[in-house]
Amino acid sequence: MEYSFIQLNDLPDEILIIILKKILNLEVLYSLIGVNHRLNTIAHDSIFTSHLTLMRYFSDDSIYPLSDPTLNRFCLQILPEIHHKIKWLDLESSSMERILLTTNYPNLCGLGLYNISIEKALSLFIDESSLTYINKNQISSLVVNIKYEKLGLAEGVRELIFTNIFTLFTNLQYLNFSIFAIYNKRLPLQISSSAVISSNLVLRNSPDWSIVRPMKM
Template identity: 70%
Template sequence: MEHLSVELNTLPDEILMIILKKLLKVEVLYSLIGVNKRLNKIVRDSIFTNRLTLMIYSSDDFIYPLSDPMLDRFCLKILPEIHHQIKWLNLESSSMKRIVRATNYPNLYGFGLFNLNVETTLSLFTELHVTLKTFNDCLYLLDGRFNRLHTLHVDVSTIHCSDLTISNKEKLPNLKCFSLHCNMNTHDYDEFIVPLLQRMSNLEKLDLYLIVCGKQTFVDGNELKKNIINHMSQLNKFSFNIRTIIHLHNQINLPSNQDIQHTFKDFQYNQIVSCVDYFPMAEKGQCLIYSYPYRLKHYDKITNNFSNGFFEHVNEITLFDEHPFEHEFFLRIAQSFPFIKSLTLFNNKPQTKKLYSRSKKNSQDLPIIKYPHLVKLNLIEAHNDYIEQFLIDWKISLTNIIRFSVCYRPLREVTRNFTRNTTRINCTKLIPSCLHGDNCLPQHVKDYFPCL
């Protein structure tokens, strides 16, 4: 070791880094950490400490744990010294327990587990944050094998359980905190999600983000109390964001927003906001209910019925309605979402309160709307009036360089074949991505948008 240290110390730092990057990180740390100040500083670089593989790959593709001397050195000296730098650990199951308990890992966000002994592994964890492909995987996690688990946060790609084979109805008495987030439509709310939640009888904290389809009625306060809250005697914090989409079939007495809000009149948790919309052309109705303050980073399908508020965490929104969005609506959006970076608009209805000149605008005393953080704008599914709304500088002021998705023909019409001078200030800040045949834009478009 001394001879090796002398040899390495004669090399410049740059050459040392090139050499050490060619070696296994586990060998670099095992051999050089603590040898001297210079080497100690070099091998503590994030390149060697952020992601550690503490196991041995054999030439025949088998995986083995570290030898006892290596494992002793890592657990007693190396890991306690670099624990705050470690973000990912690849571990072999037989040595996993000792490595996990060697120190705390405040910045660790992931494990790779190999030669997995399921029962041993699952007994270690009391808290899990997982991203899963299907809701089935969530049910597998809660089939009883995680007997120490008290906190589970699940992000699931899809909730579709037609092939489900699990029918476990046993209670989950140790689970205290549960969150389930899915941004895809689910038709299995009543059949699978509600029964799972009813197994969590001792839950203290619950967080749901769901898009529910296939029901005849909206999910409202009465349903939440009947099917969820009344089954959780220990529940003291309940946050949610649930959008219900129903098909309209000539129903009468459809609930209004006031009706939905009334179902939360004695709700003891957070302030609850509801928004009900009906879309006759699409033959659909939607009801969004959420606990306020709003915590998600996105807010979808905002309509004219939007109830205002302040959403400091939201940076991505979509706007949708079968009624036109007027200038005042965009002002409300800018005030409620001051930090939005991405805006997508779906509306093919023309505006009815159009502002054609700067003087007319001033006469109505409407302020210029500002989106100071906007960097992405999608108006592919928008009427020409909304393209104009964002191009004319005395309607909306743009601060940043913005990637602008739009169809070529309406853009040409709005700019009057790219000769209209009143739109040029905002156009200097837009990089349009136009749908135009083979995506080869004419030169006059590039001249009109100099950032392109």
Template identity: 60%
Template sequence: MPEVFIQLNDLPDEIFIYILKKLTNLQVLYSLLGVSKRLNRIVYGSIFTNHLTLLRSISNDSIYPLSNRILDRFCLHILPEIHHKIKWLNLESCSIERILRATNYPSLNALGLYNIRQEMNPPCFTDVILSNDTLRKQISFLVIQITDDEESINCSAHIFTKIFTVFTNLKYLNMNESFISQSLSFYISP
């Protein structure tokens, strides 16, 4: 019986994409971008570039920032190459400013901001958004997860004031004070 040996490169794009969808978009972009022309064509597709989660999430609902090495590669190489395709970014509080300053995002209309704390005055309203009128007007979907501590839970009124002042075209807001406590969500229909 003859040996059948199929290389990964022999697979049709559809099967290859099916396999890659088992990974996160972060893993696909970080690991495969720049490997070959074929992989670049597949990885540059909207399946892997529209919605990026640039944070680490552990099974117990804990969220952590990416390592500096991974952030460096994304901010210096990957994001500038795909910035025009990104529609949604999920970011951890420690890296929000760095990622938003890495490039401009002309198609970005949604942000997920995680591990927001009161003492940060929250970073989603730092100079990078306040000084970028286009970004402020682009964001219509916003998800905010506040860390679960006494001080942060009491800052909701402050954060709401900032949100409605900064994001002038906001249509959807989901504000979750923690994974355990109550959440607030609203949607303004057109």
């Protein structure tokens, strides 16, 4: 292991970055931050810090939180160190609140929230306490993946979530909202036009997903 590290550390920065780009950003940050000054500087490059997916996902589309040691290190050391460089975060339900409240994210413009329950969605977009350190006016892209439950998502609840999303994120230009059932089968989603409250947004429906984009003027 020590020999491999010496060989890696001897590579020119350009070659090392090409190699590291083939690895998940979270693995680069977890492995290199704090090792030495040179590797720390490389790990801080926007290539590895601008878009972070802080969850584990597998080929069958299943999603799991990071292991406790990994999550602890990100929350206690890595995220506070690179918080101003992060432009997009992909998070899963059980760890998203801790990550969002770990530090402020002054340049965050994109947020992906995956595998969240209806209750979590309502709490997140109505209570807002988990979004304290986010400049909500700066968020232009939002992905929300709702975990389907036995009771489904009633029309009134659906519109309440949408209304609060558009109220909170006043500069939202892109919204991808989806509901996944057991075995990750995506469910149809029909949304009333009354859920859209901004004249600068248009809602397009399809059988299994909906996207909000800016209207062309």
